[in-house]
Amino acid sequence: MNFYLKYICFLMLIVFVSCKLKSTETSSSEITKLPYFNSADFTPEWDTPKHKVPKFSFVNQMGSEVNNQTFKGKIYIADFFFASCSGICPKLTKNMKAIQEAYSNDDEIKLLSHTVMPWRDSIPILQEYAKTYDVNPQKWHLVTGDKDELYDIARTGYFADEDFTKTQDESNFIHTENFILVDHLGHIRGVYNGTLPIDVERLKRHIEILKKEI
Secondary structure (H helix, E strand, O other): OHHHHHHHHHHHHHHHHHHHHHHHHHHHHOOOOOOEEOOOOOOEEOOOOOOOOOOOEEEEOOOOEEEHHHHOOOEEEEEEEOOOOOOOHHHHHHHHHHHHHHOOOOOOEEEEEEEOOOOOOOHHHHHHHHHHOOOOOOOEEEEEOOHHHHHHHHHHHOOOOHHHHHHOOOOOOOOOOEEEEEOOOOOEEEEEEOOOHHHHHHHHHHHHHHHOOO
């Protein structure tokens, strides 16, 4: 008798878990709006777009100025890297390239990669890096500039430096794996692990949701 009771309980557990998973998948597929992220703790807020990426001006791999106006009315993905990095940067760049290819014919989507080693990553070095990864300069900007300005926008504009949030040490080197999704008005709408293909796919799904807001 105990055997049959255990067997019935086991079957009921399987049915419950299966229904729970199906419910989760359904609710996930029905997302129609993305939240706003207004602070470094990345707490989602659904109707309060308080934070905007502040004004910036950098120079890209072509020697051209890149600023907020470059992305006016566009959706863009921002990240941080340096050309000599042999750790996570190649993965980040590879996944950024996949996004570039996915939206190669969509002028609404742009990419913005900031160097965190501007004292080494000159325009010629960024040009070589761009050639290595087939970067389209009309779609994807690799930018360099003043170190303090780059680090400030990473920390206060994109909330991309978790160590600074904890230590407030401005001398710390910035190295983050985040891809940051920014909408056409300059609000942060998503944060993703740029080293993980599964998170990159989630980013693409969220881009499609965001495009419907415009």
